[in-house]
Amino acid sequence: MHSLHVDLGQRSYPIHIGTGILADPALFAPALSTGPVAIITDSNVAPLYLEALHKTLRKLEKDVLTITLSAGEASKSLANIQEITGRLLSAGYGRDCTLCALGGGVVGDITGFAAAVYQRGVACIQVPTTLLAMVDSSVGGKTGVNHPLGKNMIGAFYQPRAVIADTDTLDSLPDREFRSGLAEVIKYGLINDQGFFSWLEDHMDAVLAREADALAKVIQYSCKDKADIVARDELEGGLRAILNLGHTFGHAIEATTGYGQYLHGEAVAIGIVMAADLSRRLDLIRESEQNRIYALIKATGLPTLAPAFPIADYLAFMRVDKKAEGGRVRFILLRGIGSAVITGDVPPAAIAQTLQAFM
Numbered sequence: 001m002h003s004l005h006v007d008l009g010q011r012s013y014p015i016h017i018g019t020g021i022l023a024d025p026a027l028f029a030p031a032l033s034t035g036p037v038a039i040i041t042d043s044n045v046a047p048l049y050l051e052a053l054h055k056t057l058r059k060l061e062k063d064v065l066t067i068t069l070s071a072g073e074a075s076k077s078l079a080n081i082q083e084i085t086g087r088l089l090s091a092g093y094g095r096d097c098t099l100c101a102l103g104g105g106v107v108g109d110i111t112g113f114a115a116a117v118y119q120r121g122v123a124c125i126q127v128p129t130t131l132l133a134m135v136d137s138s139v140g141g142k143t144g145v146n147h148p149l150g151k152n153m154i155g156a157f158y159q160p161r162a163v164i165a166d167t168d169t170l171d172s173l174p175d176r177e178f179r180s181g182l183a184e185v186i187k188y189g190l191i192n193d194q195g196f197f198s199w200l201e202d203h204m205d206a207v208l209a210r211e212a213d214a215l216a217k218v219i220q221y222s223c224k225d226k227a228d229i230v231a232r233d234e235l236e237g238g239l240r241a242i243l244n245l246g247h248t249f250g251h252a253i254e255a256t257t258g259y260g261q262y263l264h265g266e267a268v269a270i271g272i273v274m275a276a277d278l279s280r281r282l283d284l285i286r287e288s289e290q291n292r293i294y295a296l297i298k299a300t301g302l303p304t305l306a307p308a309f310p311i312a313d314y315l316a317f318m319r320v321d322k323k324a325e326g327g328r329v330r331f332i333l334l335r336g337i338g339s340a341v342i343t344g345d346v347p348p349a350a351i352a353q354t355l356q357a358f359m
């Protein structure tokens with residue numbers, strides 16, 4: 001097992017990564033409040049891992065309530081916050097309870113938000129079961145639900161007490177979901193960690209084969225990169241925005257295609273390819289660097305082309321994206337592999353050329 005910390009002073013918390021750790025009560029005990037526990041999960045994950053987590057919590061003599069949501073992004077709704085809080089109230093759960101999120105980013109985001117608002121805040125433990133959730137959504141405290149008018153538009157920054165990532169749970173993860181998570185992994189190398197990017201170039205076959213050592217390294221490095229950035233800018237006052245590399249284009253692709261055609265990581269992969277292209281057009285990176293980025297996304301089996309919609313459609317979505325401030329679309333660009341810049345100063349013609357080049 002490997003453990004690291006998100007360093008936020010009194011609210012610091014551990015991230016534990018390892019095989020079989022879902023069964024280790026000693027990892028859960030320090031993160032639990034004194035009262036009962038509610039496990040929130042989804043309909044795909046429940047038949048696979050719910051019993052194991054239940055058993056671990058029972059060893060700690062905890063009363064456990066289970067709430068199983070339908071699998072899928074549509075469950076990240078205010079209606080389900082009403083449902084979850086209603087179940088907790090009916091069961092008599094007080095401020096001393098703990099919510100455990102067992103699942104992917106959907107379960108993690110809604111559970112974290114439920115924990116933030118239930119009785120003005122109760123303890124939360126993230127138990128991520130997708131690669132995306134292990135390397136990204138479970139770490140850093142961004143929680144929330146979707147509004148019919150926009151994704152993640154209702155939420156809170158609310159840190160968990162612990163993240164417990166049992167890598168055995170990835171055995172059952174469909175290949176497409178696994179590759180999708182790798183887009184965020186590649187992102188960390190690009191924004192922050194040149195050595196990690198090179199390592200990924202050399203070991204992508206082992207990663208795709210889900211070899212235990214390679215997988216452990218991918219998750220550890222990603223969590224460390226994310227934890228470091230979050231520790232320096234918890235509330236996204238500035239630096240943390242670099243985690244959105246590929247996301248300005250990516251969100252526009254998800255929105256333009258009506259969510260569902262592309263998994264989030266797939267849209268981000270195309271977005272990364274586009275951000276690299278835009279960076280090269282603005283002379284921030286060399287063509288050879290752009291080619292390496294493209295090749296790694298390709299080698300991961302992720303898409304590199306966006307569907308051919310009118311450029312104006314993509315641009316319209318970018319302007320409503322939450323990163324557009326003062327009417328200017330903010331981009332995260334690369335200044336070489338391993339280094340990112342945030343800029344609101346990109347000529348619209350260059351953005352259009354990039355979109356055109358990857359449709």
Ligand code: NAD
Pocket residue numbers: 042043044045048071072073076103104105106107109129130131132133136137138139140141142143152169170171172173174177264
């Ligand atoms: P998800 O939670 O929908 O999980 C993907 C699919 O895999 C689902 O069908 C799920 O039931 C299934 N699944 C989960 N674990 C499994 C397992 N071990 N074996 C088999 N199937 C399994 O999606 P996701 O990709 O994990 O997360 C996407 C969500 O995360 C989005 O809502 C996105 O907005 C959010 N997100 C949040 C942050 C953040 O910082 N909070 C960051 C990135 C993404």
Ligand code: ZN
Pocket residue numbers: 136184247264268
């Ligand atoms: Zn993302």
